[in-house]
Amino acid sequence: MVNIINRIRGLGAKKLSYAGRITLINSVLNTLHSYWATMFLIPKVRIGRVEAICRNYFWDGSPDYHIVPLVAWDRVTMPKDVGGLGVKKVENWNWAAVGKLVNWVYTKADRLWIRWISNVYLKEQDWQSYSPPADSPWTWKNVCKVKDKLKDGFGENCWLPNENGYTLKNGYKWLCTQQPKVDWCSLVWNSWNIPKHLIITWPIMQEGLNTRAKLFQIGFCEDNLYLICGDQPETITHLFYECHYSCRIRAALAVWMGRAFPTLTELQNGRTCSLQWKAMTMIFNVYLYTIWHQRNITRLHQSVVRPELLVAQIEEMAGRRGCSKAGPGMSNITNGWLSCLQ
Template sequence: MTARIRVWYAKSLSYAARLQLVNSILMSITNYWCQAVILPKKVIRQMNAICRSFLWSGSTESRTLGISARKKCALKIRDLESRNVATVGKVAWHISILHESLWVKWIHEVYTKDKMTARIRVWYAKNLSYAARLQLVNSILMSITNYWCQAVILPKKVIRQMNAICRSFLWSGSTESRTLGISARKKCALKIRDLESRNVATVGKVAWHISILHESLWVKWIHEMNTLAYSITKVYNDIRGGGNRVRWNHFVWSMLTIPRSRFIAWLAFNNRLKIKHRLKRTRTIDYDTCPICELESETVNHIFFQCRFSQECVAYLKERYETNNKIETLEDTLKRNQMGRHKRKQFEAILCNLIYAIWSARNEAAWSHKVPMVKLVVDNVIDISEIKFKIRLQLLSLELHDRCCFGPDHYILG
């Protein structure tokens, strides 16, 4: 992960570009190990720190504050700990469900029959009494079968083989001799578990959990999941749980907006932009005057949309779209207007792109001491947005055409 970041660090990447690299490249690097083992929490914390540092600073060395689970979900960044549990769960599902798989058959053979015979080969060289062998059968050999007895109903052939192994070891000390079986009554007297009855009883507890403990997350997953398929995404979402929905979700993450605009708008709604008011509170700077109007303290509410420059941008945009919506704060952008559905979505996407344009104009004023013209800023936002609308419309037309030609199950765009 750090080797990839060193290559990217020399390039000037925006927040949106870094977010895309985190989700597509850095997260994919962890996929193999997340499927193989339960990762230590220390390793997960280190990987989260690497991704977090690269997202906010572009390197792996800076120390930045963590992102809450809700905000991670909003940025579509995977929670590695939950993802790890969900992917390893698929391995357990394969072992318990797909009995015809060659790999699963090998697991059953290696970790039941072969494990028992391996233990017996170690003990065979020792001169053990009947009592010692009985103790080993009850304490060691029977415990080897505990996991599989709780997981699945074992085939009768497997149970017969395991009974034969235990019986041979008890009476002869090896696994090769053939001795007569022990009746259920005599097994009970020797306190040897009857594997078939034990298997039914332990699996019955699983069935009881499914039918009674409806509040358990695992039981909810059992009820919702089909036994013929396992969805890592669905299990991951069940583990994560449903977060608190926010009003601006569809406004910020609309498919009609530009990725860089989405990220800046998300930062604005979460009050995470590096405005002067925040920097002054941390004593990074001594003054917090707005670099555009140079009249008031620079806050999120002032930039969007109480500053003279942003008010003029909104006024010109409303004039172009012939609307009288009152837009003075970020929350005002979420209010429904009297436009039609499609025109309203386009206007909301332009507003989201305008947030990015105003922030870019603010940065230009802060660093270059130049304030761009309102007309040029708004016209550029509208032109870029209309290009995005046309591209989106072409993609939708291709999708509809493909559905008509090949049916709903075979189309290009998901």
């Protein structure tokens, strides 16, 4: 725990964006315990503490609990295609890692540890139905416990006769609850989108933003009105789609794009392999990020920027991103359309 907290407090980790924090959690924080996680099942209390530190750091940049998360951590640890952020779930990863020891026993790997286990505990017994004696070590009971949990997986996925056999990756994937893919997955996770914008789009799709209507329900605001227009509750629908302020911005962007501003339904049903669709999705993400950023400025500084200035900001960000993605592999029509957005 101390190592994880020290990594958070050092290396300027607090100043990272949400996208940077996700990268740090996956590549550093969730690997500090990986050595021990491959040897035995880490107690649930310790796993809970690790996940709490990672959760607090992701949402607040600190290992301590200060703010209420926008989205539950169980949702964050889901794969991206089912609505999560792809952060590893520590408990499932631990079970999958110990599963490699189970696989060694199944395949009778040429290892000294396997020979010792076979002579002392298994003694020609069937590994599939084996139960450890009451006086066996705690670590061996852990291996047997993981064997029972993964028993169906070894049978259903044919990990044993497979050329590659069991891997930590396919064990972890099997342990994660299988859920249907969300229809907005490609809208958020494609290579054209600017990473820092995704952490706004993602909670929007799950109704997770702390709008004034939401905060008013739990007693954090005196009223639920949107500060920019001042006459309607600040819901996600009103904030991004119905308010006259955002409508003026979308109308100006439609003129700039030379076509109607895309709706969420159109993007969800569009051809995700189309380069023009990716460009439209990127512009849509920039729009959502800019509106939310202006909303926060209004709340903190009681100042509202003219819609024309926000439109110019969106055009600049989207134009730069589109130009960086344009290349010889695109059709002349797509390249010409992107060049018009500069």
